[in-house]
Amino acid sequence: QQQVKQSPQSLIVQKGGISIINCAYENTAFDYFPWYQQFPGKGPALLIAIRPDVSEKKEGRFTISFNKSAKQFSLHIMDSQPGDSATYFCAAKRRTSGSRLTFGEGTQLTVNP
Amino acid sequence: DVKVTQSSRYLVKRTGEKVFLECVQDMDHENMFWYRQDPGLGLRLIYFSYDVKMKEKGDIPEGYSVSREKKERFSLILESASTNQTSMYLCASRTVSLLSGNTIYFGEGSWLTVV
Numbered sequence: 348q349q350q351v352k353q354s355p356q357s358l359i360v361q362k363g364g365i366s367i368i369n370c371a372y373e374n375t376a377f378d379y380f381p382w383y384q385q386f387p388g389k390g391p392a393l394l395i396a397i398r399p400d401v402s403e404k405k406e407g408r409f410t411i412s413f414n415k416s417a418k419q420f421s422l423h424i425m426d427s428q429p430g431d432s433a434t435y436f437c438a439a440k441r442r443t444s445g446s447r448l449t450f451g452e453g454t455q456l457t458v459n460p
Numbered sequence: 461d462v463k464v465t466q467s468s469r470y471l472v473k474r475t476g477e478k479v480f481l482e483c484v485q486d487m488d489h490e491n492m493f494w495y496r497q498d499p500g501l502g503l504r505l506i507y508f509s510y511d512v513k514m515k516e517k518g519d520i521p522e523g524y525s526v527s528r529e530k531k532e533r534f535s536l537i538l539e540s541a542s543t544n545q546t547s548m549y550l551c552a553s554r555t556v557s558l559l560s561g562n563t564i565y566f567g568e569g570s571w572l573t574v575v
Contacts, residue, residue: 351502353502381562381563388568388569389568390552390567390568392565393563396562436502438503446491446493446554446556446562447518448503448505451502452500453503
């Protein structure tokens with residue numbers, strides 16, 4: 348049972364376009380929502396994260412939008428570049444779960460030149 | 461930089477073999493994890509360890525065990541490998557220091573094929 352649902356499974360975007368990946372969760376006890384980026388042959392690495400007390404967080408071209416009432420959060424990549432081509436995972440952590448993260452299914456992003 | 465090293469990147473094992481996947485981190489992190497990554501399923505937690513000799517089952521522990529005798533090393537053991545354990549295995553670590561936030565650092569993965 349997937350507690351964090353991620354869509355789409357794959358995404359193709361032209362260079363300079365906006366990439367949008369969505370995640371939805373059910374458990375209201377989640378209090379930390381990171382996004383991880385994984386390049387082929389590498390392990391995932393933290394990209395950006397948000398807590399539910401804010402609705403948006405921006406770091407460079409990457410923005411997380413968070414909708415607490417809808418229990419959804421999304422990653423927006425502005426001015427997408429071929430170097431952004433990777434697999435992206437959303438995740439969530441419960442307040443009482445210590446370090447445990449629950450991951451979404453992943454989105455394979457391809458940015459065409 | 462945090463370094464999480466998985467010594468075996470690619471393994472091919474036979475059904476029924478006992479398999480050891482080793483992971484070492486160099487940042488004195490208290491917490492260590494083993495995840496399994498499969499297409500369309502994301503990352504699923506197998507086991508994690510709060511500290512030396514402490515372990516807790518994750519979401520899919522069946523068929524696996526772990527060992528953490530030293531703080532820097534966390535081993536995943538497949539007691540009797542089966543073909544449905546063919547997957548990529550990711551080790552990760554995290555410090556409990558509040559200053560470091562919740563960042564989990566991953567190794568580069570171990571690709572296991574069971575034939």
